[in-house]
Amino acid sequence: MAHLQPGATIGILGGGQLGRMLAMAAARLGLKTHVYAPESASPAFDVAAAHTVGAFDDADALAEFAECVDVATYEFENVPAGSVAVLAQLCPVRPGPAALEASQDRLAEKEFLAALGVETAAYLSVEDAGALIRAVGKLGRPAILKTRRLGYDGKGQIAIREGSDLAASFRSLGGAPAILESVVPFVKEISIIAARALDGGFAAYDATENVHVNHILSRSRAPAAVDSACAAAAVAATRKIADALEYVGVIGVEMFVVEEGRRKQGIVVNEIAPRVHNSGHWTLDGAVCSQFEQHIRAIAGWPLGSTKRHGAMVTMHNLLGDEVNTFAELLAEPGACVHLYGKTPARPGRKMGHVTRIFAKYED
């Protein structure tokens, strides 16, 4: 069924906070959710009409899950491609396999972007320690060695600096196929959160400016303080990517802003997330239609909602690890919108919640 009717069931692979916020957005729209996740204490289970505890490579459990849902989606890009193939035979999976393929493998992602004419960091494939030595010779130092697969929040990557032992660096990533990327001399990091509908309709939120600490998103604000041509180029690149993937749903594209000459800003795409994205959490309180509802609308085959922002500036601050213990002060702060994900324990760096603030004036 291309277009869902109210009362239909959306299947969500993954039971973390993204799945949780997707499930709540679906419920607002009169849709049921069925969440599939390996951990029995998954935060998304608390707000889903049904759930399955199952491994992502359990084909039988996935097939049973597919029987219960009208469309399936996922909250993270590292669902095994084979599992998605099992699902896709039984129900529509949105976004589709092309988006997963392009984002699961950093090399495939870079090649996909290069073929589209979208600028990325310079990169070379690294199959072994010898290839790493040759790649460093070509790209220079500093550079970043990343595993091709299963990297997120800084996991699966290591900086190659002056004096780094290349053989040891390659071994430290477990000898997995990797990619060497040159370091982009960026002036800021931004992301575009956008959605593409089943009929090809496209809507982007304001470019969002992001600050990472220890490779983990710490805070975002929208709109990003970039010039309008830069913001437009970022949206145009996102649309090009989404169109090329025949994408359905919300996509997050992380980019570096670089200065080209004295006044011109350019963008370099860093990563594609085929899902709702942490840097779009501000839309939950700060936009007419949140990224979560937008994703649900898109995968339901429904029209996209308004991406209009409330206020002059919206900020989002992640509550990482024991930052969540400040919840009482945050609840007492006038105008702060507090979100807690119901996760325990508060391990260092773990995403436990976030806070959104809406400002009447833009402040740099």
Place this chain on the structure above:
Amino acid sequence: MAHLQPGATIGILGGGQLGRMLAMAAARLGLKTHVYAPESASPAFDVAAAHTVGAFDDADALAEFAECVDVATYEFENVPAGSVAVLAQLCPVRPGPAALEASQDRLAEKEFLAALGVETAAYLSVEDAGALIRAVGKLGRPAILKTRRLGYDGKGQIAIREGSDLAASFRSLGGAPAILESVVPFVKEISIIAARALDGGFAAYDATENVHVNHILSRSRAPAAVDSACAAAAVAATRKIADALEYVGVIGVEMFVVEEGRRKQGIVVNEIAPRVHNSGHWTLDGAVCSQFEQHIRAIAGWPLGSTKRHGAMVTMHNLLGDEVNTFAELLAEPGACVHLYGKTPARPGRKMGHVTRIFAKYED
């Protein structure tokens, strides 16, 4: 426990759309919910971590429910007082019994308001047909005869007009104890949605203007087009009521606006709802902290959130009965925030969903 910690469980009596939206608000704040309702297909079950199907007078099931929750609340005021008493022995119930007593019985409600010096329609208690004849003699016609208990959305009431057969009118309400109310010559209907915290803190949303059709709320807008003294008097009356009840949670107070002299507007309180209220649904998209989150914050013993409105005017339109079939057009309307409750079937007058719209300009 006076103040909940994240991860605690809120018990909700009643599984309709109000319970559903309360459960989602609790989840945003990292709280679990356990919904208790008699109907196995209750909309709130879909977004609750746990649920119990049980009758409201099943003391054993209620006691078991109480064991599972850290605080209990309700989504409607017609929970039997005895059931709440059972609960209150086992866990905090917020708002407390005083609020239920004052709102379950129209006569007690009027007497409570009169004792506070809050203006209401003139009223007289009606125990039998003879009392009705005497009461109509005193209050005149037209007037409204209402059962003291279990009335909502126009149920349990009948207009007494010129020529009405009084004995037949009394019989039509099943002979239950009743109250005769004079008709208030109002110029508009408004409501105040406000919250009182455990520490006595108080916060009100903008006065909301309401239009009822066939006794059922059709649409609301905030702020109400009333003069500022009238809005202030409405908030002051609400605070007086909440303080007198030592209220904890969100309260909705329905009022008539009357014209006193040529330019002055006065208020006459019609009804107290000890719960989140349909006329506060606009706060879900149109205010920084929704009435649902506000209620959860209050009953959790947490500070109240910001009642600040987005935009210059926010409207809310109920989708009653088959109005819900317009959902596809509404989803396609730019800026319309569509909420569907997951209910079937769409019986005439049944509240199936609502639509919120935020406007940059106030239009009368």
